[in-house]
Amino acid sequence: MRCVSVPSGLRLLARITDDSEAAVSDVPDTPEAPSRDFRRLGPRAAPTHPLALVPAVGPERTVDAFVREYLEELNFSQGAPLARSTVNHQYLALARTVRSYLMADWLETAARRREQPTKMVGYLSAEYLLGRQLDNALLNSDLAEIVEQAMAALGLDLNELRAQEVEPGLGNGGLGRLAACFVDSLATMDVSCIGFGIRYEYGIFTQVFTPDGRQVEAPDNWLALGAPWEFPNPDRAVRVSFGGHTETYADDSGRERRRWVPGWSVRGIPYNYMVPGYRNGVANTLRLWSAEATSAFDLETFNSGDYVDAVRAQTFAQNISKVLYPEDSTPQGRELRLQQQYFFVACSINDYLHGTLSKDFDLTRLPEQIIFQLNDTHPVIAIPELMRILLDEHGMNWDQAWAITSRCFAYTCHTLLPEALEVWPADLVGRLLPRHLEIIYGINDQFLDLVRATYPGDELRVRAMSIVAEAPFKGIRMAHLAAVAATKVNGVAELHSTLLREKVLVDFARLWPEKFTNVTNGVTPRRFVRMANRPLADLITSTIGDGWVRDLEKLRELEPYADDAAFREAFRAAKRANKERLAGIALRTGDLVLPTDHLFDVMVKRLHEYKRQLLKLLHIVTTYESIISGEVTPEQVTPRVVIFGAKAAPGYRMAKEIIHLINRVAAVVNADERVCGRLQVVFPANYNVTLAERIIPAADLSEQISLAGKEASGTGNMKLALNGALTIGTDDGANVEIRRLVGDENFFLFGLTEPEVADLQRQGYSPGSYFESNPTLRRAIGLIASGHFTDGDRSVVGPIVGDLLANDRYLVLADFQSYLDAQARVDAAYGDQDAWSRSAILNVARCGFFSSDRAMRDYIDRIWGAEVRR
Known part of the structure; x- marks a missing residue:
């Protein structure tokens, strides 16, 4: 801990307390890891020095004080004088100095939570896409102005230091970013919460494009230059076991019991991150777990000359937290994924039970103290883990353990795609977690008796609802296990929750209708408006005050200004500033010139066929073909810059083929002088949170064009609308709620509805009939198939074209003409800039509902029963 200033001017370590949420866990004594369970050692002797009783306070909040703190950190922690320091030294020193200003809040929050305990939320998520932390910390701590002045006084470029930070890519997309938004909101609302996840050594891959536009995955070594925002706690490690067998034994009272005899173990090392609330003196904790071996090094083997085998155990253990979502098309990859999931939930539950709770806590009251929120199916193995602890370690009978477990979990389903609902092979679960498989079978037997x-x-219903699937292989349906054990099951948008009840988990919803609810997703306005879009944020604040940052519904006060000509002009000026910033980045990093007076048409999201980037590409090709064929003159086309951002999963072949085709089309279109000044296609590599914060504020048009009934919610649609982009979209996910709030006249709706999609697929969808009947579609696909964009090589595009015409699972061709018609309405609307600005302002004003603060209140009111203190 840093020394802090006190009125006497002395430097001290003030009120040293356990780290936030006081995580301490039992680690069995081993030669390499002796037990360090501080809570079990009993209370420390009363401090004798009066300074030890001084409450934790941060350093002085002045420019001079910050400069002193910064130079101390640079000199004595980084070991570098300013004149000889590297940019990385300077960034690390800045991050750690800013961190020191947050630590007093963190310590005091933890102390207050221990002294005045309320029900805690344990947020279990395999993904957290945090984004860069420096600006978030500056915003939430209200230090930005001081730091800007301090760095200027030292002759340092703050923007250069910002750019040095590497964001931790600990997630694939919306799921991880949502988790980060949620923990931000819970800190801002002062809700007792700890987020649990995995500290992947390598996050989501760094996306690189080959010269011909193919995606290549490079390691995301985000830890290479240091991780200044984390606090490692190796003395609070948790032992996690795998493999082995189970056996029956008689306990001390002669009662027959079951126990697990593991085959091997690893240690989970917690790394804590502060999650600061927005200027409220609160800092919650995000705890990420890293795996290491219990016996990391075999000296005897090393001395014999077998250097590789001497560290084999450590290498094997570290694989668990090595890479975000190892590619699971192989048996080894699937096994590693299950290891990851069990590892982090076992660490987290044991950490809470043995660290936060007192030794004599009555576990029958556990549901009053904690609710574990399962963020999708990845953490669902936590359910049998808690049962195992209560049964095997605390000696409860089945009914007692189940009564507790079934009140400690809530489950959020984030998908409507059957393939995304995890089903683990039973033999794999039995091999890795034999006791857990027994418990799952026990839960299932009890549940099927109820059914x-x-x-x-009705044995057909019994088979359909069983947690254990018998075909096509014997597997454990994790969504079914969650639905059985959770107190509540929620979808993430109104339509999604309806489809969850009526299609995905229909039998469970009929059995327990009161268990199912909806919580529409939200995004944090701090990062995605206040921080990412400073021009717009400043305009809003100067117009209605700054209360909107904590209460986004206050944006409603902007509605009258949509009819104010001066405000509309200021709004357009803010949008231009964001476009110019993005254009500057594009020019510096990719030698691209983006005309800022063009419509910025943005489609940024994970690359998946159901999201239909291919439909957007067909629109681009149609526009391009209409110009080069002479059907229209360039002057008749609304000038557009189409911006993609997407990564495809490494094993998703068709998604990677679509990325390749987008890049090939972009290369041809951008080089063709016949469309110069009218159409440009941009696809920056490695889309992430940092890039999103640059692209989203610059967007005019938000592409939300998934096939109706496939997108659970979306959060990109919310971010774009809140930043003044109009949406073109289907009635899918949260688009439904966006359209209802902003009004049909401020939304470009197209496409089949979910019931129409179901009807068409039920009747037998024939993509060829749409191709044959639509000349525009024929010309667009024909141009692609001819090899026009691939140097005459038709084989490159053959798989995509063939799949479109023969299968088209996501009805791209069926929605093509409706999409073109909607884009024609976009062109007409954009031609009237005043009217467009009015619609964009109303989108901002009416989308306050999509705050993650509101989403958290919904979870609290409908699911958790936690306490809000702010």
Whole structure:
């Protein structure tokens, strides 16, 4: 901990307390890791020095004080004088200095939570896409102005230091970014919460494009230059076991019991991150777990000359937290994914039970103290883990353990795609977690007895609802396990929750209708408006005050200004400033010139066929073909810059083929003088949170064009609308709620509805009939198929074209003409800039509902029963 200033001017370590949420866990004594369970050692002797009783306070909040703190950090922690320091030295010193200003809040929050405990939220998520931390910390701590002046006084470029930070890519997309938004909101609302996840050594891959536009995955070594925002706690490690077998034994009272005899173990090392609330003196904790071996080094083997085998155990253990979502098309990859999931939930639950709770806590009251939120199916193995602890370690009977477990979990489903609902092979679960498989079978037997009693003679329903699937292989349906054990099951948008009840988990919703609810997703306005879009944020604040940053519904006060000509002009000026910033980045990094007076048409999201980047590409090709064929003159086309941002999963072949085709089309279109000044296609590599914060504020048009009934919610659609982009979209996910709030006249709706999609697929969808009947579509696909964009090589595009015409699972061709018609409405609307600005302002004003603060209040009111203190 840093020394802090006190009135006496002395330097001291003030009120040293356990780290936030006081994580301490039992680690069995081993030669390499002796037990360090501080809580079990009993209370420390009363401090004798009066300074030890001084409450934790941060350093002085002045420019001179910050400069002193910064130079001390640079000199004595980084070991570098300013004149000889590198940019990385300077950034690390800045991050750690800013961190020191937050630590008093962190310590005091933890102390207050221990002294005045309330029900805690344990947020279990395999993904957290945090984004860069420096600006977030500056914003939430209200230090930005001081730091800007301090760095200027030292002759340092703050923007250069900002650019040095590497964001931790600990997630694939929306799921991880949502988790980060949620923990931000819970800190801002002063809700007792700790987020649990995995400290992947390598996050989501760094995307690189080959010269011909193919995606290549490079390691995301985000830790290479240091991780100044984390606090490692190796003395609070947790032992996690795998493999082995189970056996029956008699306990001390002669009662027959079951126990697990593991085959091997690893240690989970916690790394804590502060999650500061927005200027409220609160800092919650995000705890990420890293795996290491219990016996990391075999000296005897090393001395014998077998250097590789001497560290084999450490290498094997570290694989668990090595890479975000190892490619799982192989048995080894699937096994590693299950290891990851069990590892982090086992660490987290043991950490809470043995660290936060007192030794004599009555575990029957556990549901009053904690609710574990399962963020999708990845953490669902936590359910049998808690049962195992209560049964095997605390000696409870089955009914007692189940009564507790079934009140400690809530489950959020984030998908409508059957393939995204995890089903683990039973033999894999049995090999890795034999005791857990027994417990799952026990839960299933108990549950199926209830189903049979409720629906006598309906064995088809029994098989459909069983946690254990028998075909096509014997597997554990994790969504079914969650639905059985959770107190509540929620979808993430109104339409998604409806489809979850009516299609995905329909039998469970009929059995327990009161268990199912909806919480529409939200995004944090701090990062995605206040921080990412400073021009717009300043305009809003100067117009209605700054209360909107904590209460986004206050944006409603902007509605009257949509009819104010001066405000509309100021709004357009803010948008131009964001476009110019993005254009500057594009020019510096990719030698691209983006005309800022063009419509910025943005489609940024994970690359998946159901999101239909291919439909957007067909629109581009159609526009291009209409110009080069002479059907229209360039002057008749609304000038557009189409911006993509997307990564494809390494094993997703078709998604990677689509990325390749987009890049090939972009290369041809951008080089063709016939469309110069009218159409440009940009696809920057390695889309991430940092790039999103640059692209989203610059967007005019938000592409939300998934096939109706496939997108659970989306959060990119919310971010874009809040930043003044109009949406072109289907009635899917949260688009439904966006359109209802902003009004049909301020939304470009197209495409089949979910019931129409279901009807068409039920009747037998024939993509060829749409191709044959639509000359515009034929010309666009024909131009692609001819090899026009691939140097005459038709084989490159053959898989995409063939799949479109033969299968088209996501009805791209069926929605093509409706999409073109909607884009024609976009062109007409953009031609009237005043009217467009009015619609964009109303989008901002009416989308305050999509704050993650509101989403958290919904979770608290409908699911958690936690306490809000702010």
